[in-house]
Amino acid sequence: MKLYGLIGYPLGHSFSKQYFTEKFEREGIEDAYFESFPIPTITEFPNLLAANPQLLGMGVTIPYKEQVLQFVTEQSDEVKKIGATNSIKISGNKLIAYNTDIIGFEQSFCKRIESHHNKALVLGTGGSSKAVQYVLEKLGIEFLIVTRQVGLNGNFIPYNAIDQKMMSDYSVIINCTPVGMHPNENSAPEIPYHLISPQHYLYDLVYKPAKTLFLQKGEERGATTENGYDMLLIQAEASWKIWNNL
Numbered sequence: 001m002k003l004y005g006l007i008g009y010p011l012g013h014s015f016s017k018q019y020f021t022e023k024f025e026r027e028g029i030e031d032a033y034f035e036s037f038p039i040p041t042i043t044e045f046p047n048l049l050a051a052n053p054q055l056l057g058m059g060v061t062i063p064y065k066e067q068v069l070q071f072v073t074e075q076s077d078e079v080k081k082i083g084a085t086n087s088i089k090i091s092g093n094k095l096i097a098y099n100t101d102i103i104g105f106e107q108s109f110c111k112r113i114e115s116h117h118n119k120a121l122v123l124g125t126g127g128s129s130k131a132v133q134y135v136l137e138k139l140g141i142e143f144l145i146v147t148r149q150v151g152l153n154g155n156f157i158p159y160n161a162i163d164q165k166m167m168s169d170y171s172v173i174i175n176c177t178p179v180g181m182h183p184n185e186n187s188a189p190e191i192p193y194h195l196i197s198p199q200h201y202l203y204d205l206v207y208k209p210a211k212t213l214f215l216q217k218g219e220e221r222g223a224t225t226e227n228g229y230d231m232l233l234i235q236a237e238a239s240w241k242i243w244n245n246l
Contacts, residue, residue, distance in 0.1 A: 002032040003054040004243060007045065007068070008061035011038040015207070016059050019236055042067040049090075057243030058088045059236075062178060065127025072097040082134050084127030087239040098242050101131035104235030109135065109174075109203055112224050117172045117201050121146050121162065123189050124176035128205055132176055144170065146191075159190050167195035173218075175204040180212035188213035198222035207232055 006016040020034035037048055042064050049055065060068050065084040069075065072088060072095040079085050085097035120136055120143040122129055129145065136143045144166075145156045173196075179189050196202070202218035205228040215225040240246070 001054065002056050003035065003052060004032065004057045004059075005035045005037050005052070005055060006059040006061060007037045007039055007048070007064055009038050009040050009063065011036045011061070014061060015232060016061075016236065019233075020240075023240075039064075042070075045071055049095075055090050057090060057239065059239060060086050060088060060127075062126065062128075066130075069097060071095060078102055078134065082130040084130045086127065086131070086235065087242060089243050098239070099131055099134075100235040100238035100242070101128055101231070102134055103238045104231035104233075105132055105205075106135045106138070107234050108226065108228070108230040110139075111230075112201060112226050113139075113172075114201070114224075116199060118142065119170040120144075120172035120174055121166075121170045121191075122174050122176060123179075123191070125149065125152075125156075126176065129176035132174055132205075141172065143172075146189075162191055164192075164195055167192060171199050172201045172203070175202075175206065175212075175214050178206065180204070180209075180214050181206045182208045185209050186213065188217060193217040193221065196221035196223050198224075200224070202226075204228060205231065 006014055014036060017034050017036045024032055039048060045068060065086055069085060074096040076098045078099045079097045085099055086101045087098045089096045118141055120141050122132055122143050123146045125145060125147050146159055147156050175189055179187050196218050200223035202215055202223050202225045204212050204214050206212050207227050207229040210227055218225050
């Protein structure tokens with residue numbers, strides 16, 4: 001049997017096992033199965049591989065999209081550039097890191113973009129944020145990264161720096177943090193929601209709940225909104241093709 005899986009911690013929020021199990025049933029794929037591997041520390045990754053030699057492909061989610069790179073043997077050009085992976089192909093002793101978040105986000109995000117959506121605030125600095133930044137650069141969309149971390153050089157700003165002019169100039173706001181994810185549906189990133197207008201486009205990588213408080217607040221102000229569910233579907237299918245050389 002061919003084994004595929006997902007690492008992260010915790011994995012209660014993940015849709016991957018259900019998605020691939022249903023995909024295998026729907027498409028009559030009888031020689032494969034998918035397992036979730038919630039490992040509390042990335043140091044357990046080598047033992048996981050050793051215990052599951054039949055693994056052929058693995059998804060990577062929070063908080064290991066960057067940490068797992070120390071164990072791979074090859075990286076795609078995109079992974080080399082952004083320093084994050086969400087998809088690993090296992091071929092013998094080779095672990096090859098890819099990033100299908102890039103494909104998923106670009107195709108999903110571009111469905112609702114308009115010409116005035118030319119500047120973005122990117123909330124968060126993790127592996128998913130790096131994939132988003134890669135796509136924004138490709139699309140020629142100027143962006144600032146909003147973070148709670150201090151002392152970072154470059155285009156980073158703290159949340160309390162978001163003022164009226166910035167909200168007017170930056171009409172795209174992308175949440176790359178887990179804030180608002182189940183079971184913490186009553187939380188939202190700390191931005192000035194009263195300054196959101198119908199010119200804004202709010203995109204949330206969180207998909208559960210389908211309408212986070214972040215998106216609700218944007219919708220109430222007339223903004224265009226989109227969650228990360230389509231992104232997940234697209235990246236999952238892209239990973240499947242990579243794992244199976246399709």
